[in-house]
Amino acid sequence: MDQQSAASxxxxxxxxxxxxxxxxxxxxxxxxxxxxxxxxxxxxxxQDYYFDVHRSLGVLVLAxxxxxxxxxxxxxxxxxxxxxxxxIASTAAHHSLLALLFLQPIVGWLSMDxxxxxxxxxxxxxxxxxxxxxxxxxTALSWVHFTLGYLMVAVLVAHIGGAMMHGFIxxxxxxxxMLPASWGRMLDQVLARGGAANKSA
Numbered sequence: 613m614d615q616q617s618a619a620s621x622x623x624x625x626x627x628x629x630x631x632x633x634x635x636x637x638x639x640x641x642x643x644x645x646x647x648x649x650x651x652x653x654x655x656x657x658x659q660d661y662y663f664d665v666h667r668s669l670g671v672l673v674l675a676x677x678x679x680x681x682x683x684x685x686x687x688x689x690x691x692x693x694x695x696x697x698x699x700i701a702s703t704a705a706h707h708s709l710l711a712l713l714f715l716q717p718i719v720g721w722l723s724m725d726x727x728x729x730x731x732x733x734x735x736x737x738x739x740x741x742x743x744x745x746x747x748x749x750x751t752a753l754s755w756v757h758f759t760l761g762y763l764m765v766a767v768l769v770a771h772i773g774g775a776m777m778h779g780f781i782x783x784x785x786x787x788x789x790m791l792p793a794s795w796g797r798m799l800d801q802v803l804a805r806g807g808a809a810n811k812s813a
Contacts, residue, residue, distance in 0.1 A: 629685045629687075630791065636673060640764075643669040643673060649662065664732055667721075668733045670721075671721075671733045673713055673716075673717060690702070691789065698774070701774065705771045706771075709764070712764045719760060722749075723749075725743045726744075726747075726749035728741070728745045787799065
């Protein structure tokens with residue numbers, strides 16, 4: 613979508629794209645949090661429960677949802693205030709996240725498949741088995757899943773850090789591009805109050 617001509621790009625993200633972005637962000641947060649917690653939990657029914665939740669959320673996050681939204685609603689041109697480095701970094705972060713969101717759930721599913729564990733999605737259906745049972749494949753795929761998870765955390769930290777810089781330091785309106793309209797107005801009011809307080813101090 614970054615190859616769209618300027619004339620064909622929408623002027624801003626659609627409301628549907630914005631809300632989908634934040635819903636997926638919340639799901640990703642809980643998926644990663646549960647995944648990290650699982651490493652410190654003893655085996656037993658409680659761990660099994662959180663494994664099921666983690667796997668189910670992972671299926672929801674499949675990047676096909678996000679890619680479909682980008683294809684349907686389009687993406688606006690990069691903000692004029694972005695420096696060349698910021699444009700490259702932003703594009704790299706977005707593409708990396710899309711790739712990770714697509715790969716991570718699939719690798720997790722395949723690792724469980726090699727282990728011969730059923731992956732139930734909120735109890736509604738169970739993903740099919742497509743790999744033969746293999747301890748070696750399970751070990752390798754689990755390591756890849758673990759590594760991709762921490763890589764995703766690193767990319768998310770960079771993405772969030774960049775958004776916060778634009779929102780609270782540069783204050784160039786870039787953060788507002790992905791905020792629902794009511795959230796953007798609230799942010800503008802907070803920043804305006806902060807600026808007024810600094811001037812009066």
